[in-house]
Amino acid sequence: MRITAVVMAGGKGRRMEASEEKPMLRVGGKPVIECVLKSLLCAKKVDSVVVAVSSSTPKTANFVKKFPVTVVETPGEGYIPDMQYAVKKLGLQAVLAVVSDLPLITSSIVDDVLRRYESYGKPALTVAVPIETKAKFGAGVDYAFEVEGKAVVPTGINVIDGRLIDGGWMEQEVYVLDKEEVAVNVNTPEDLQLAERLCTKVLAK
Numbered sequence: 190m191r192i193t194a195v196v197m198a199g200g201k202g203r204r205m206e207a208s209e210e211k212p213m214l215r216v217g218g219k220p221v222i223e224c225v226l227k228s229l230l231c232a233k234k235v236d237s238v239v240v241a242v243s244s245s246t247p248k249t250a251n252f253v254k255k256f257p258v259t260v261v262e263t264p265g266e267g268y269i270p271d272m273q274y275a276v277k278k279l280g281l282q283a284v285l286a287v288v289s290d291l292p293l294i295t296s297s298i299v300d301d302v303l304r305r306y307e308s309y310g311k312p313a314l315t316v317a318v319p320i321e322t323k324a325k326f327g328a329g330v331d332y333a334f335e336v337e338g339k340a341v342v343p344t345g346i347n348v349i350d351g352r353l354i355d356g357g358w359m360e361q362e363v364y365v366l367d368k369e370e371v372a373v374n375v376n377t378p379e380d381l382q383l384a385e386r387l388c389t390k391v392l393a394k
Contacts (some may be wrong), residue, residue: 190237190283191237191255191283191290192235192238192239192243192283192284192285192303192348193235193236193238193281193282193283193284193351194232194235194237194239194284194285194286194287194299195238195239195240195241195272195276195281195284195287196225196226196229196238196240196241196258196289197241197268197271197272197287197288197289198240198241198246198253199241199243199245199265199271199284200243200245200267201361209248210243210246210247211246211289211375212246212249213248214295214375216381216385216388217292217389219284220239220252220319221375221384222253224233224291224292224293224294225255225287225289225291225292226238226240226256226371228295228296228298229247229285229292229296229352230256230258231296232256232296232299232300232303233261233296233300234303234304235285237254237259237282238258238259238288239258239259239260239261239263239275239279240253240258240259240260240261240269241261241263241272241275242260242261242276243263243264248351249289250255252261253311260277261273261274261278263301263322267289272284272286275360276349276351276354277355280351281351282351282352283348283349283350283351284346284348284349284350284351285303285346286346286347286348286349286359287299287345287346288345288346288374290345290374290375291346291370291373291375292373292375292384292388293369293388294370294386295343295370296348298368298371301309301350301366302314302316302346302366302385303348305346305362305374309364310357311359311360311361311362312350312353312360312361313347313349313350313360313365313391314347314348314360314361315343315346315347315361315362315363316344316347316363316366317334317336317341317342317343317363317364317365317369318341318342318344318365318366318367318371319339319340319341319342319365320341320342322367322368322369322372326383326387327383327388328374328380328383329343329376329380335369336363339365344371344372345374375386
């Protein structure tokens with residue numbers, strides 16, 4: 190099964206209160222999108238990488254051209270419609286969709302998620318993290334849902350069968366991953382400070 194990773198990098202990031210495009214904010218001295226791209230490009234189970242940008246992220250679109258990726262400009266209407274646009278425009282099949290604001294994600298986590306997708310055998314997989322893990326680090330929570338009686342939060346990592354993108358709701362599994370690397374999305378200035386602290390801790394190991 191060939192996997193295409195699609196990095197969603199077209200959001201305006203209004204909550205950051207920063208003049209910089211959100212994917213270009215720096216964690217550990219690097220733009221957050223660079224951290225994501227390097228992990229995807231090093232993952233053994235990822236065959237190719239696409240970056241979905243929009244008119245809101247021109248600097249990001251220019252920056253990622255130095256990586257071996259395909260860049261597609263989307264309408265900038267949000268995570269789901271922009272992902273659907275990229276999948277249909279490029280005719281993608283197995284798709285790993287990842288938000289561009291997960292600076293701590295690693296290639297080993299990417300490969301683990303894709304192995305889970307293959308073993309579950311359902312057309313869609315959502316990766317979530319326990320809400321307690323988010324709370325432990327002080328990370329922000331926008332939305333939570335329950336899995337087997339436990340409150341979990343979406344991480345912004347999904348795997349889907351792109352051939353079914355126009356079919357509405359897909360049967361899915363939820364993979365609950367209790368790791369700090371997927372607990373921090375950089376959505377606010379506080380999240381950025383938290384990611385920087387955790388990045389420094391990881392580098393010090």
